[in-house]
Each structure stands twice: as structure tokens, then as C-alpha cells.
Amino acid sequence: SHENTCRYIARESESVVVSVGYRLTPEHKYPAAYEDCLNATIHFMKNIKYYGVDPARIIVCGDSAGGNLAAAVTQTLAGRSDLPRLRAQLLIYPGLQALDFNLPSYQQNGGVPVLFQEHATFYVLQYLNGHALHMQEVLEGSHIPPDMRLKYRKWVSPD
Numbered sequence: 001s002h003e004n005t006c007r008y009i010a011r012e013s014e015s016v017v018v019s020v021g022y023r024l025t026p027e028h029k030y031p032a033a034y035e036d037c038l039n040a041t042i043h044f045m046k047n048i049k050y051y052g053v054d055p056a057r058i059i060v061c062g063d064s065a066g067g068n069l070a071a072a073v074t075q076t077l078a079g080r081s082d083l084p085r086l087r088a089q090l091l092i093y094p095g096l097q098a099l100d101f102n103l104p105s106y107q108q109n110g111g112v113p114v115l116f117q118e119h120a121t122f123y124v125l126q127y128l129n130g131h132a133l134h135m136q137e138v139l140e141g142s143h144i145p146p147d148m149r150l151k152y153r154k155w156v157s158p159d
Contacts, residue, residue, distance in 0.1 A: 002019060002063075003019070006019045015057075016051055016052070016053050018040070018044055018051075020036060020037050020040040020041070021036075022036035022037050022040075022069065023036055025123075025126045025127050026126045026131075029127075029128070029129065030127055030128050030129075033065070033069055033127075034069055034072050034073070037069045037070070037072075037073050038072075038073050038076055038077075041060065041073050041077065042077075042083065045058065045077075045083045045084055046083065048084060055084035056084065056085075056087060057087055058084055058086050058087055059086065059087050059088045059089065059090055060073055060074050060077075060086055060088075060089045060090070061089065061090035061091075061092070062090075062091065062092070062094065063091075063092035063093060063094070064092070064093055064094065064095060064115075065095055065123065065127065066094075067091040067092055067093060067094025067095065067096070068094050068095045068096060070089055070090070070091060070094070071089060071091055071094060071096060074086055074089040093115075095120065095123070095124065097156055098124045098128075098138070099144050099148075099149065099152055099156045100141055100144070100149075100156055100157070101117060101120065101121055101138060101139055101141070102139075102141055103156070103157075103158055104158055106120070117139070118135070118139070121135055121138050121139055122135060124138070125138065
């Protein structure tokens with residue numbers, strides 16, 4: 001679905017673009033997609049000379065669920081001294097948190113076509129466990145214990 005976009009980016013930026021075809025939900029539960037992306041990125045980075053890429057110019061990118069995967073891969077590789085250091089990460093409308101689906105961004109964009117609030121919630125549940133039995137609890141915010149909500153309030157809150 002993203003081949004034309006990847007080819008465009010590669011052509012216009014005169015870059016090598018590696019697009020990972022990771023396993024999808026609901027057939028493949030977490031962490032299958034993450035492992036696919038991490039393994040592909042590590043393989044690429046360990047074999048960088050074969051691809052003729054400057055190791056100082058590696059960027060990890062993703063959109064939507066791929067943005068979540070790109071962020072997770074970037075965090076995992078940040079401390080690795082056996083691989084080239086990533087220059088940057090590019091996250092395009094990434095799904096980065098599932099603690100609170102009632103934050104201002106979800107409220108403001110809840111009715112935007114393609115990623116309605118209910119759709120975003122459904123996809124997160126599909127990614128994590130493959131079913132939407134707890135969708136209402138997630139939308140209400142009752143899926144997170146109060147102590148965890150308090151612990152992460154500094155990073156995930158409308159304030």
C-alpha cells in the first residue's frame with residue numbers, strides 16, 4: 001500500500017528506502033509486527049555496506065501503526081553500541097499511547113474520517129489481543145487502573 005510513497009521519497013531525496021512488510025493483526029498478535037520491524041532494521045544496519053548507505057544517515061520512519069513500530073524500534077536501538085546510531089525518526093500520525101483515548105487530540109479528531117475515535121480504539125485492541133470485547137471500557141478510560149493513570153499522568157494527561 002505504501003510502495004509508491006516509498007519510491008517517491010527515495011527518488012526525491014536520493015535515498016535508499018527500505019520498507020518492511022511486517023505481519024499484520026488480527027492474524028498475528030503483538031509483538032509479531034514489532035519483532036519483524038526490529039529484525040529487519042537490525043539486519044539492514046549490520047549489512048549497511050552491502051546497500052551502499054552512509055551509516056550516519058539512517059532514519060527510521062512510519063505512519064499510523066507503523067509510526068508506533070518506528071518509535072519502538074528507535075527506542076530499542078538507542079542504546080546499542082554494536083550498530084550505527086540512528087540519525088532520526090520520522091513519525092507520521094503515529095499511535096503512541098493507549099492509556100487515554102479522551103485526550104484533547106482524540107476529542108478534536110475523533111470524527112475525522114479514516115481514524116474515527118472508535119476505529120483507533122478498535123485497531124489498538126486488534127493489535128494487542130485480537131478482539132474488541134473491551135472497547136467501551138477503553139473509550140471510557142476504565143481499562144487503566146487508577147494507580148497507573150496517576151503514575152503516567154505527567155506524560156499522558158490533558159494538562
